[in-house]
Amino acid sequence: MFELHPHLVKDTVPLGRFTLSQFLLMNDSRYPWFLLVPERENIREVYELDDADRRQLWEESAQLSRTLTELFKPDKLNIASLGNQVPQLHVHHIVRYHHDHAWPAPVWGKLPPKPYYSAELCKLKSLLINKMQKVLRPD
Numbered sequence: 001m002f003e004l005h006p007h008l009v010k011d012t013v014p015l016g017r018f019t020l021s022q023f024l025l026m027n028d029s030r031y032p033w034f035l036l037v038p039e040r041e042n043i044r045e046v047y048e049l050d051d052a053d054r055r056q057l058w059e060e061s062a063q064l065s066r067t068l069t070e071l072f073k074p075d076k077l078n079i080a081s082l083g084n085q086v087p088q089l090h091v092h093h094i095v096r097y098h099h100d101h102a103w104p105a106p107v108w109g110k111l112p113p114k115p116y117y118s119a120e121l122c123k124l125k126s127l128l129i130n131k132m133q134k135v136l137r138p139d
Helices: 006-011 051-072 118-132
Strands: 012-017 021-026 033-038 076-080 091-096
Touching (some): 006 012, 012 118, 021 051, 021 118, 051 076, 051 091, 051 118
Antiparallel strands (some): 012 021, 021 033, 033 091, 076 091
């Protein structure tokens, strides 16, 4: 049975679920930073997904990327699957700006996370869920 890695449970806010993946927000208000986590057991790498799941993950990534680009107008959208600290397959989608706190360096480990205030979190969740309601599963 699929379980979200404890680090992801601790560091993220659930936003919804796509066909394959959980849609999470990294709780660091310095960057609009989102994760897709395929709900498959014991998967560490993209190539370990079967063909249909691999195609579905890339489709979900493309849908999320289009939405983030439309909503946030980034200078760059960073998409990565690293897994150095969390081995469970997860794909980061990080909105980057030339003026953000880490630019041009990676965001990992640059500064301690700055959690969202409740009101900011509610506003962001509402914006994203409304924009993506057609592709998120009703739960």
